[in-house]
Each structure stands twice: as C-alpha cells, then as structure tokens.
Amino acid sequence: MTQAVQSHPKLYESQKLARWYFVVAITLFSAQLIFGLIAAYQQIDPNFLFQLAPFMTNRTLHVNAMVVWLLVGMMGGVYWFLPKETGREVVGITLAKIIWWVIVAGVTVVVLVYLFVQIGPAKWTTIWFINEGREYIEAPRWADIAIVLWVAIFLFNVIATVLKARRITGILMVLIFDLVALGALYTAGMHFTVNITMDQFLWWWVIHLWVEATWEVLVGVLMAWALMYLLGTSRRLLETWLFIEVALVFGTGIIGLGHHYFWIGTPEYWLGLGGFFSALEPLPLVAMVVHAVYDAGGHRLGAVNRPAMFWVIAQAFGNFIGAGVWGFMQTLPQINMFSHGTQLAAAHGHLAFFGAYLSTVMVLVYIAAQNLRRPVRIPVSSKLWGWAAGLLILGIIGIGGAFTISGFTQTLIERAAGGSTWAAFIQAYTHPWYANTLWWRFWFGMVMLVGFVLLAVDLLTIGKHAELPKAARQPAVAAAGGGHD
Amino acid sequence: MDYGWIEIAVAAIFVSVVITLVLSRGAGWLSWRFWRNAMVVSSTVMILVLLWLSFDTAAQTRPGGERLAPWTVINHEVGLKWNPEKRWQEPVVGEETGFFGRVYSPEEAYALIAKGKLVVQSRNCMECHTLLGNGAYYAPDLTRAWLDPWWEERVMPIVGAQSHEEAMRTWLMNPPKYPQGKRRMPNLGLSEEEATALVAFLKWMSTIDTNGFPAYFGEMQ
Ligand code: HEM
Ligand code: HEM
Numbered sequence: 140m141t142q143a144v145q146s147h148p149k150l151y152e153s154q155k156l157a158r159w160y161f162v163v164a165i166t167l168f169s170a171q172l173i174f175g176l177i178a179a180y181q182q183i184d185p186n187f188l189f190q191l192a193p194f195m196t197n198r199t200l201h202v203n204a205m206v207v208w209l210l211v212g213m214m215g216g217v218y219w220f221l222p223k224e225t226g227r228e229v230v231g232i233t234l235a236k237i238i239w240w241v242i243v244a245g246v247t248v249v250v251l252v253y254l255f256v257q258i259g260p261a262k263w264t265t266i267w268f269i270n271e272g273r274e275y276i277e278a279p280r281w282a283d284i285a286i287v288l289w290v291a292i293f294l295f296n297v298i299a300t301v302l303k304a305r306r307i308t309g310i311l312m313v314l315i316f317d318l319v320a321l322g323a324l325y326t327a328g329m330h331f332t333v334n335i336t337m338d339q340f341l342w343w344w345v346i347h348l349w350v351e352a353t354w355e356v357l358v359g360v361l362m363a364w365a366l367m368y369l370l371g372t373s374r375r376l377l378e379t380w381l382f383i384e385v386a387l388v389f390g391t392g393i394i395g396l397g398h399h400y401f402w403i404g405t406p407e408y409w410l411g412l413g414g415f416f417s418a419l420e421p422l423p424l425v426a427m428v429v430h431a432v433y434d435a436g437g438h439r440l441g442a443v444n445r446p447a448m449f450w451v452i453a454q455a456f457g458n459f460i461g462a463g464v465w466g467f468m469q470t471l472p473q474i475n476m477f478s479h480g481t482q483l484a485a486a487h488g489h490l491a492f493f494g495a496y497l498s499t500v501m502v503l504v505y506i507a508a509q510n511l512r513r514p515v516r517i518p519v520s521s522k523l524w525g526w527a528a529g530l531l532i533l534g535i536i537g538i539g540g541a542f543t544i545s546g547f548t549q550t551l552i553e554r555a556a557g558g559s560t561w562a563a564f565i566q567a568y569t570h571p572w573y574a575n576t577l578w579w580r581f582w583f584g585m586v587m588l589v590g591f592v593l594l595a596v597d598l599l600t601i602g603k604h605a606e607l608p609k610a611a612r613q614p615a616v617a618a619a620g621g622g623h624d
Numbered sequence: 625m626d627y628g629w630i631e632i633a634v635a636a637i638f639v640s641v642v643i644t645l646v647l648s649r650g651a652g653w654l655s656w657r658f659w660r661n662a663m664v665v666s667s668t669v670m671i672l673v674l675l676w677l678s679f680d681t682a683a684q685t686r687p688g689g690e691r692l693a694p695w696t697v698i699n700h701e702v703g704l705k706w707n708p709e710k711r712w713q714e715p716v717v718g719e720e721t722g723f724f725g726r727v728y729s730p731e732e733a734y735a736l737i738a739k740g741k742l743v744v745q746s747r748n749c750m751e752c753h754t755l756l757g758n759g760a761y762y763a764p765d766l767t768r769a770w771l772d773p774w775w776e777e778r779v780m781p782i783v784g785a786q787s788h789e790e791a792m793r794t795w796l797m798n799p800p801k802y803p804q805g806k807r808r809m810p811n812l813g814l815s816e817e818e819a820t821a822l823v824a825f826l827k828w829m830s831t832i833d834t835n836g837f838p839a840y841f842g843e844m845q
Contacts (some may be wrong), residue, residue, distance in 0.1 A: 189800075190810050195752045198760055199748060266746070270748055272744065277748065335756065389670055390640065393667070409629075409697065412633060428785065558841050
C-alpha cells in the first residue's frame with residue numbers, strides 16, 4: 140500500500156476525551172504490572188514487605204487496576220468511534236468531561252486508601268470508605284455510587300447522541316442494550332449479605348456476567364468498528380457477524396453462569412446446567428476467530444494501521460485460547476470439583492483477560508495514536524510495535540504457563556490426593572512443581588514490563604512527523620480517517 | 625423444584641430456536657434479520673430462565689433451609705459425613721455443646737455471624753484465601769476451615785488453648801506469632817470481639833452443603 144497522509148482532519152471533542160481515557164488506561168496498566176510483580180515476588184519470598192504491604196494489598200491493586208483500565212480503555216473506544224458511527228458530536232460532552240475528571244480523582248483516592256489504609260475495623264464505615272473486601276469489586280461503596288453515575292452519564296451520551304443523530308444501526312442497538320445490562324449488573328455487587336452463598340451468587344452476576352457476557356459483547360461492538368476502520372469491511376457483513384456472536388454469547392453465557400454455582404451452597408441442578416451451557420461458551424469465540432481471519436484474509440491484510448490489525452488477530456486467537464480453551468479445561472463439574480480454587484483459575488484469568496480485553500484495548504489505542512498525530516499517516520507502522528507486542532505476549536504465555544503448572548500441582552496434591560486441608564495446602568505450595576514455577580512468573584512478568592515500556596515509547600512516537608518519508612508527505616484522501624474534515 | 629437440569633436446558637434451547645424460526649419466516653438462515661432475531665430471542669429466553677432459577681436458588685439457600693444450616697448451628701458440634709447415595713460428603717449437625725462456653729439465641733447467633741462476615745470483608749480475607757473456593761490462592765481454602773484437623777493437632781498445643789474455638793481465636797488475633805509454614809498471615813489487628821465473631825462465621829460456613837466440595841476433606845493424610 141502506498142504511503143499517504145491526511146493533512147488536517149479535525150478531531151471530535153469526544154475523541155479528544157477518548158485520548159484521556161487511553162492515557163489513564165495505559166498509566167493504570169503500568170500500576171497493574173508493578174503490583175503484579177510485587178505479589179509474584181511475595182510468593183517467592185513471603186517476608187518481602189510482610190506487614191508493610193501484605194500480599195492482599197498488592198493483589199487487590201493488581202486486579203482492581205486491571206478491571207478499571209480495561210473498562211476505561213473500552214469506554215474510550217466507544218467515545219472514539221461513536222461520532223463516526225452517528226456522524227455527529229457526542230451529546231452531553233461537557234458532562235462527560237466533568238464526570239471523567241471526577242472519576243480520575245476518585246480512582247486516585249481509592250488507590251491511595253488501598254495502599255496506605257488497607258483494612259479497617261469490622262464496621263460499616265470500612266465498607267463505605269476503605270474496602271468492600273470482595274475480590275475484583277473491592278471499591279468502597281462511595282466509589283461504587285460514583286461508578287454507577289459515571290456509567291449512567293456514559294449511557295446518556297450514547298443514547299442522546301443516537302437520538303439526536305436520528306440514526307440507529309445494528310451495532311448501536313447492540314451497544315445500547317449491552318451498556319444497560321453492564322451498568323445494571325454492577326449494582327448487583329453493591330450490597331452486604333451475611334449469607335455468603337447469596338453473597339457469592341450475586342457477586343458472580345458482576346464478575347461472570349461482565350467478563351463472559353456483557354464485556355464480550357462490548358468487544359464485539361468495538362471490533363466491528365475497528366474492522367470497519369482498518370479494512371473497510373462492509374457494515375452488513377459486520378452486523379450479521381455481531382448478531383451471531385451476541386446470540387451465542389448470551390445464549391450460552393447467561394446460564395453458563397452456573398459453572399460458578401457448583402460448590403457455593405447452591406442447588407444441585409447447577410452442576411448440570413452450568414456444565415452444559417458453559418461448555419458451549421467457546422462457540423462464539425470460535426465464531427470471532429473465523430470472522431476476524433475471514434475479514435483480514437478477504438482484504439489481504441491491507442490494513443491502514445499495522446499494529447492495530449495485528450492486535451485484532453491476536454485478540455481473536457487470544458480470546459479463544461485464554462477464555463475458550465483454558466476456561467473449558469476446568470468448566471465441567473467433574474473436573475472443577477478438583478481444580479476449583481486453585482491457580483489453574485489464575486492461569487485462565489491471565490490468559491483470558493489478556494487475550495480478550497487487553498488485546499482489544501491495544502487495537503483501540505493504536506487507532507487513536509495514529510489519528511492523534513498531525514498529519515495522519517496512512518498506513519501507519521513502526522519498528523517498535525512488533526517488539527512491544529512480542530514481549531507482552533511472550534510474558535503472558537510464560538505467566539499463564541507457570542500458573543497452569545502450579546495449578547495442576549495444587550489440583551493433584553492439595554485437592555485430589557490431600558483432601559484440601561491446611562496441611563495439604565502446604566504440601567502443594569512447597570512441591571517443586573509449584574515452588575519452581577514461582578520464579579518463571581516473576582521473570583516473565585519482567586519480560587512483560589519491558590514490553591510495556593516499549594509499548595509506551597511506541598505509542599508516544601508512532602506516526603510522528605519526523606519519521607515520514609518526504610515523498611509521502613502529500614495530502615491524501617483519507618481512507619477511513621478517525622476524524623472528520 | 626420439579627424439573628431436572630436436562631429438561632430445563634432442552635426447553636430453553638428449544639423455545640429459543642422455535643421462536644426465532646417463527647419470527648424469521650421468509651428470511652434465510654444466513655441473513656441479517658435471522659440473526660438479529662436469534663440474538664434478541666436467545667438473550668430474552670436465557671435472562672428469563674436465569675431469573676426464574678435465581679428465585680428458586682434463593683429459596684433453597686436460606687439459612688435454616690434445605691442447604692444452609694440455621695445461624696444457631698454454632699452452638700452445636702458439626703462435621704462431615706459420607707453420603708453413600710450421592711457419593712460425597714455432607715455436613716452433619718450433632719449435639720448442642722455451646723460456643724465459647726455458652727449457647728447463643730437465634731438473634732445473638734445472627735448478630736455474631738453478621739459481625740464475622742463484616743470482619744471477613746473489612747480485612748479483605750478473600751485477596752489471600754478462597755472462601756467456598758473463590759478468591760485468591762496465597763493461603764488455604766476456608767470453606768471447611770473450622771473442621772481442619774490442623775487446629776487441634778498443631779495450633780492448640782502451641783497457643784496453649786483449651787478448646788477448638790479458643791485455639792482459632794488466639795491464633796487469628798496474632799498469626800505471625802505462631803507461623804505455620806513458609807507463608808505467614810499478617811496481623812490484621814482483630815479485637816477479641818471481632819475474632820470471636822470471625823470464628824463463628826467460619827463455623828457456620830463449614831456447615832454449608834457444597835455438593836461435596838472440597839472432596840474428601842480431611843480424610844487424606
Ligand atoms: C474473556 C472471557 C473470560 C475471562 C476474562 C475470564 C476470567 C476468569 C477469572 C478471572 C476467573 C477466576 C475468578 C476468581 O478469581 O475466582 C475465572 C474463573 C472461571 N472461568 Fe473464566 N473467564 C472468561 C471466560 C470463560 C469461559 C468462556 C469459560 C468456559 C468455557 C470460563 C470458565 C471458567 C471457570 C470454570 C472458572 C472457575 C474456576 C474455578 O473453579 O476456580 N471462563 N474466569
Ligand atoms: C507483570 C506481570 C504480572 C504478574 C507478575 C502477575 C502476577 C499475579 C499474581 C502473583 C497474582 C495472584 C495469584 C494468586 O492469588 O495466587 C495475579 C492475579 C491475577 N492477575 Fe496477574 N500478573 C501479571 C500481569 C497480569 C495481566 C497483564 C493480567 C490481565 C490482563 C493479569 C490478570 C490477573 C488476574 C485476573 C488475577 C486474578 C486471578 C484469579 O483470581 O484467578 N495479571 N497476578
């Protein structure tokens with residue numbers, strides 16, 4: 140493809156806001172990695188920062204930073220593409236900017252409290268102001284309310300823009316339905332119940348119905364827009380695929396929720412229902428692979444943004460392997476009875492979040508990076524992006540592999556042979572297969588960190604004016620530019 | 625509930641497919657309209673099934689109901705027994721022995737366990753331990769912690785406690801003082817009242833019918 144630049148496309152206000160979403164997302168990504176490394180090191184040397192910053196604190200920051208940055212990244216993607224889709228500026232953009240900075244301030248406060256206050260007395264004030272103590276959704280209640288408000292404004296932006304533009308597309312229909320569900324599900328996690336069975340029952344409505352249902356559909360929407368931008372795929376084709384994906388994701392994933400209801404005190408019928416429906420959950424992920432590869436092949440990979448296109452394909456396969464294969468591996472009750480609550484879940488968690496969501500955000504940030512520079516370079520590429528992507532992927536494969544082995548050891552020694560007691564737990568984590576892989580995690584984590592640094596540098600420099608070959612510096616018809624003229 | 629899982633699964637899929645086909649008459653199966661209908665119908669059907677099952681589950685998981693012991697179970701001896709029909713362990717409740725030397729009324733027991741649940745959340749236990757198998761993998765699973773032979777074999781002698789609950793409470797109030805293995809639990813600053821409540825919560829949790837998880841608890845060496 141010949142080099143071309145688009146001289147002065149203007150950005151929509153919502154795309155300028157999206158830039159801040161991406162900046163914050165990438166910043167939190169670095170925090171996630173740092174706290175992950177500290178947590179990983181504490182498993183090697185349990186005395187490291189013992190009492191000062193205990194494991195639970197670092198792990199809380201690790202997983203909470205992840206949830207927030209991936210969500211922020213995907214919301215940034217919506218702000219980026221929405222004006223393109225509707226052909227107009229987003230309605231209520233001032234409000235969107237105000238709530239955004241409120242959220243940034245709020246996240247900062249929450250992080251500082253996690254880090255320095257950590258825990259509190261067994262009182263309501265702790266739940267409201269320090270930490271809710273439920274994995275992934277530790278955010279204190281006041282922050283929960285801020286988050287709901289934020290999602291509500293976001294939803295308002297989308298719906299109001301669609302109404303004002305008098306244009307509804309299949310993609311927008313799916314997006315609106317999905318965002319309503321996503322926001323509503325979050326409130327299922329905002330309550331205190333003494334009965335831990337009901338507590339976890341609803342906790343999973345947030346965790347599972349987010350990552351295995353509503354987030355998966357949000358990714359479908361974002362990928363449809365990304366493919367339209369990158370390859371110019373036809374809307375009809377993209378929308379039909381999107382519908383197939385949603386039909387399969389919701390058709391299997393909603394009752395597939397039952398694979399988390401095997402052992403928490405819930406009735407026996409969940410063993411069958413959860414096992415059956417969740418075993419079908421990889422189907423839509425296969426469909427997504429076929430879709431991405433089909434589209435890319437159809438256009439001979441002639442994308443306007445090389446790194447973004449790479450991450451589209453990485454996402455399709457990563458989602459299938461991390462969520463589909465590693466999830467399926469432990470989803471049948473006869474297997475889960477022994478693997479449940481072992482690091483096999485952590486292996487799956489790493490591979491799935493990376494494959495499905497981190498990769499999606501990479502697609503989005505690279506598309507934004509391309510269009511934030513003046514003049515916009517088409518196609519865009521760089522020397523660094525391949526190294527960054529390669530190291531990040533190598534890192535996650537190493538970490539996922541290490542957790543798979545330690546999880547396997549735990550399954551065998553602690554659960555199957557040991558009867559899951561405290562003594563059996565110690566037997567498992569001191570077993571060489573477990574103990575040795577702790578180092579792999581740490582060093583592959585370091586590889587990831589290097590990948591991250593390269594990524595950050597690349598995002599700051601890709602498509603810069605100086606890199607441009609002279610001959611290419613001519614105004615061109617934008618293939619499908621991110622902005623408008 | 626009168627329906628088995630196979631009936632529910634088959635019915636949910638059958639209904640989704642039939643409604644989709646009826647709504648999409650005249651549209652080919654590869655068309656935009658067919659899949660839009662499939663998407664709307666399957667999502668709606670599955671959401672309805674989930675809501676229905678959730679009400680049923682909520683009814684069965686009331687403390688004192690079919691699957692969860694009443695709060696006052698803390699006054700009793702509790703344990704696990706092999707169920708030969710299901711071929712897994714089930715919780716059993718024995719005679720009344722009291723908890724920390726006294727018998728709690730239903731209201732008192734509820735208040736104590738509620739406090740214990742607040743301890744669990746305020747100290748972020750779940751980011752090191754798993755509870756009912758969910759959480760983090762730095763420390764042992766707590767589902768059956770109350771029933772762990774380790775308390776009597778190892779902890780009771782070293783903390784110098786007279787009873788099971790006493791051993792747990794003393795240990796939990798200052799775990800680094802009595803390290804068990806390479807990984808240590810930090811001192812989470814529990815007051816005596818909080819530690820008592822926490823032990824009550826753990827005892828109650830150990831009587832939840834978890835369909836046999838974790839398998840063969842405490843039966844292996
Ligand atoms: C992108 C999608 C997905 C993500 C991000 C994801 C993430 C996770 C995470 C983080 C956990 C651990 C939860 C905890 O801390 O307790 C988990 C558990 C689990 N996931 Fe997924 N998951 C995804 C899709 C799937 C799919 C498609 C399947 C099934 C085919 C699946 C099967 C499971 C199972 C069975 C568990 C429970 C493990 C246990 O018993 O401990 N997941 N998932
Ligand atoms: C520097 C790289 C990283 C290191 C060293 C690291 C290390 C860790 C460690 C030690 C844990 C705690 C496991 C346990 O409880 O035993 C953990 C949990 C987790 N990490 Fe990472 N991590 C890294 C990067 C990532 C990335 C990039 C993602 C996702 C995109 C991720 C997602 C998760 C999730 C979802 C969990 C919770 C797993 C579960 O509960 O099953 N981590 N990580």
